[in-house]
Amino acid sequence: MRRSLALVVVAALVCSTQGVPVKPPARAANRFPDGFHLGAATAAFQIEGAWNEDGKGESIWDHMLHAQPNLTKDSGNGDVAADSYHKYKEDVQLLVGLNANCYRFSLSWPRILPTGDTNVINQAGIDYYNNVINELLANGIEPMVTLYHWDLPQELQKLGGWPNIELADYFLEYARIAFENFGDRVQLWLTFNEPNMFCNGYSSATDFAPGANASGIADYMMAKTILLAHARVYRLYDQHFRFKQRGKVGITLDGAWYEPLTNSKEDADASERQLQFEVGLWANPIFSSQGNFPKVVRQRVAANSKKEGRARSRLPTLSPSEIHLIKGTADFFGLNHYFSSFITSGSSGQEPSKLHDAGVVTSTIPGYPTAYWITDVPWGLRKLLNWVHDTYPGYPIFVTENGWADPPGVLNDTGRIHYLRGYVSAILRAINEDGVPMIGYTSWSLIDNLEWMDGYTMKFGLYSVDYDDPERPRTPKASVAVLADIYKNKAVPWKDFENANTTPPS
Numbered sequence: 105m106r107r108s109l110a111l112v113v114v115a116a117l118v119c120s121t122q123g124v125p126v127k128p129p130a131r132a133a134n135r136f137p138d139g140f141h142l143g144a145a146t147a148a149f150q151i152e153g154a155w156n157e158d159g160k161g162e163s164i165w166d167h168m169l170h171a172q173p174n175l176t177k178d179s180g181n182g183d184v185a186a187d188s189y190h191k192y193k194e195d196v197q198l199l200v201g202l203n204a205n206c207y208r209f210s211l212s213w214p215r216i217l218p219t220g221d222t223n224v225i226n227q228a229g230i231d232y233y234n235n236v237i238n239e240l241l242a243n244g245i246e247p248m249v250t251l252y253h254w255d256l257p258q259e260l261q262k263l264g265g266w267p268n269i270e271l272a273d274y275f276l277e278y279a280r281i282a283f284e285n286f287g288d289r290v291q292l293w294l295t296f297n298e299p300n301m302f303c304n305g306y307s308s309a310t311d312f313a314p315g316a317n318a319s320g321i322a323d324y325m326m327a328k329t330i331l332l333a334h335a336r337v338y339r340l341y342d343q344h345f346r347f348k349q350r351g352k353v354g355i356t357l358d359g360a361w362y363e364p365l366t367n368s369k370e371d372a373d374a375s376e377r378q379l380q381f382e383v384g385l386w387a388n389p390i391f392s393s394q395g396n397f398p399k400v401v402r403q404r405v406a407a408n409s410k411k412e413g414r415a416r417s418r419l420p421t422l423s424p425s426e427i428h429l430i431k432g433t434a435d436f437f438g439l440n441h442y443f444s445s446f447i448t449s450g451s452s453g454q455e456p457s458k459l460h461d462a463g464v465v466t467s468t469i470p471g472y473p474t475a476y477w478i479t480d481v482p483w484g485l486r487k488l489l490n491w492v493h494d495t496y497p498g499y500p501i502f503v504t505e506n507g508w509a510d511p512p513g514v515l516n517d518t519g520r521i522h523y524l525r526g527y528v529s530a531i532l533r534a535i536n537e538d539g540v541p542m543i544g545y546t547s548w549s550l551i552d553n554l555e556w557m558d559g560y561t562m563k564f565g566l567y568s569v570d571y572d573d574p575e576r577p578r579t580p581k582a583s584v585a586v587l588a589d590i591y592k593n594k595a596v597p598w599k600d601f602e603n604a605n606t607t608p609p610s
C-alpha cells in the first residue's frame with residue numbers, strides 16, 4: 105500500500121526525567137492510536153420498540169410494516185423489537201462487558217417530535233434519551249448520536265418525504281432541539297445514516313419505507329434535500345453550539361469496495377464510477393475541494409435523461425450558492441462498510457435507476473467466507489479507506505458500522521469472529537501502515553435487532569436476543585470475548601493480526 109510506514113510514532117517528543125527530549129516509543133502496527141473510539145452501534149427503530157408509548161408518533165417504518173406486514177420475511181415489525189426503550193440500562197451494561205468506550209445509537213425523530221414539527225415536543229422522548237446518555241456517561245462510555253437512521257415521522261411523509269425540499273427546514277428544527285437538549289453531553293454527532301440506502305425507499309415499492317416507487321428520479325431528488333439539510337445543521341452547530349459544546353458533526357455514508365474484475369482500464373473506470381455513484385454522490389458535495397455532485401454522475405445522468413427524451417436531467421442541479429453552503433460541512437467522515445465485490449463495465453439495473461446510470465455489473469469475489477450479501481474480504485475495507493482518504497483528504501474517518509450476520513440460534517459465532525479479526529486488522533493496517541487518519545470503530549451491532557425487510561431472520565448482534573421470550577433476554581455470543589479483549593488491549597493479538605487477510609492477492 106501507499107504511504108508505507110512500518111511503525112507509527114505515538115506522541116510528539118516526550119521528556120526524560122532530566123527534562124532532556126528522548127525519542128518517543130513507537131506504536132506497534134497492531135495497536136490503535138490513543139483516544140481511539142471503540143464500541144458498537146444500533147438504531148432506534150431496530151431496537152427500541154415502544155412504538156406508540158409515552159407520546160411517540162408514528163414513523164414511516166411503523167406505518168409501512170403495519171399496513172403491509174408481509175413485506176418483512178417473518179412479518180416482524182418494530183412494535184417491541186429488542187425492547188431497548190425499557191432495557192437501556194441493561195444494554196449499557198452489555199457495552200461495559202464489551203469494554204466499549206463509545207456507543208453509536210440514533211434518536212427517533214417521532215419520539216421527540218411526534219408530528220415531525222415543533223408544534224408538539226414530547227418531553228418523555230427527550231427524557232428517555234437523556235437517561236440513555238446519562239447512563240452511558242456514568243459508565244464511562246461516550247455517546248455518538250445519529251439524528252436520522254431512517255425513521256421519518258409519518259406526518260412528514262404526508263408532505264412527500266425527503267424529495268420535498270422543505271424537509272430540510274423541518275430537519276434543521278429537529279436538530280436544534282437535539283443540540284439544545286443533549287449537546288452539553290454529546291460530542292459526536294451524525295446527521296444522516298446511509299442516505300444511499302434509505303433513498304431506496306423512494307426507488308422501490310418494497311425494499312425500504314416509504315415504498316415510493318420512483319426509481320432514478322425521486323432518489324436523486326432527495327439527495328438535494330439531504331445535502332442541504334445536512335449542511336444547514338452543520339452550519340447551525342457551527343454558529344450556535346460549537347463554541348460551548350465543542351463537539352464534532354459528521355455524516356455516515358455506506359460504501360462497499362469494488363475490485364476491478366480484470367486489470368483493464370475499463371474495469372478500473374467501472375470501479376471508480378460505481379464508487380462515485382454510491383459514495384461520491386453524497387461525499388463530493390461535502391468533502392471535495394470543488395464541491396457539487398461528481399462530474400461523472402452529472403454527465404451520465406444528464407446523457408441518459410436526454411436519451412429518454414426528458415427536458416432536464418433526473419439529477420437536480422445545485423446552484424453556486426448551494427454548492428458553497430454544502431462544501432466543507434463535516435468534521436469527520438463516517439463510513440459504514442460490510443463487503444466487497446468484483447466489478448466490470450456493462451449494463452444492469454432497471455431503467456431508469458442509479459445502477460443503470462452507473463453502467464456497471466458486479467459479481468461475488470469467489471474464495472472468501474460469505475453470509476447473505478456479506479463477503480468477508482478485509483483488504484476491501486483497507487482499499488476503501490485508502491480511496492476515501494485519497495479522494496477526500498483532510499478528514500478523519502470513523503467506521504461507524506461493520507459486521508457479520510448469522511441465521512438465528514448461532515451463539516458460537518465463529519464466522520463473526522473471523523470477520524471482526526480481519527476487518528479490525530485491516531483498519532489497523534490502514535492507520536499504521538498506510539497513514540489513513542482514523543478516529544473510531546463501532547461494530548454493527550450491539551444486539552440482535554430488526555434487520556429491516558429481513559425482519560428478525562438475520563442476526564447481526566454481538567449479543568443474542570431471544571425474541572420468543574417477552575423479556576427479550578440478552579446472551580453474549582462467543583465474539584463478545586474476542587472483541588472485548590481487543591477493546592481492552594487497544595490492539596488485535598499479534599497472531600490474529602498477522603493471519604488476517606488485509607493484503608489483496610496480487
Ligand code: NOJ
Nearest residue numbers: 147297298440505548555
Ligand atoms: C446498515 C444500516 O445502517 C443498518 O441499519 C443495517 O442494519 C445494517 N447496515 C445491516 O444491514
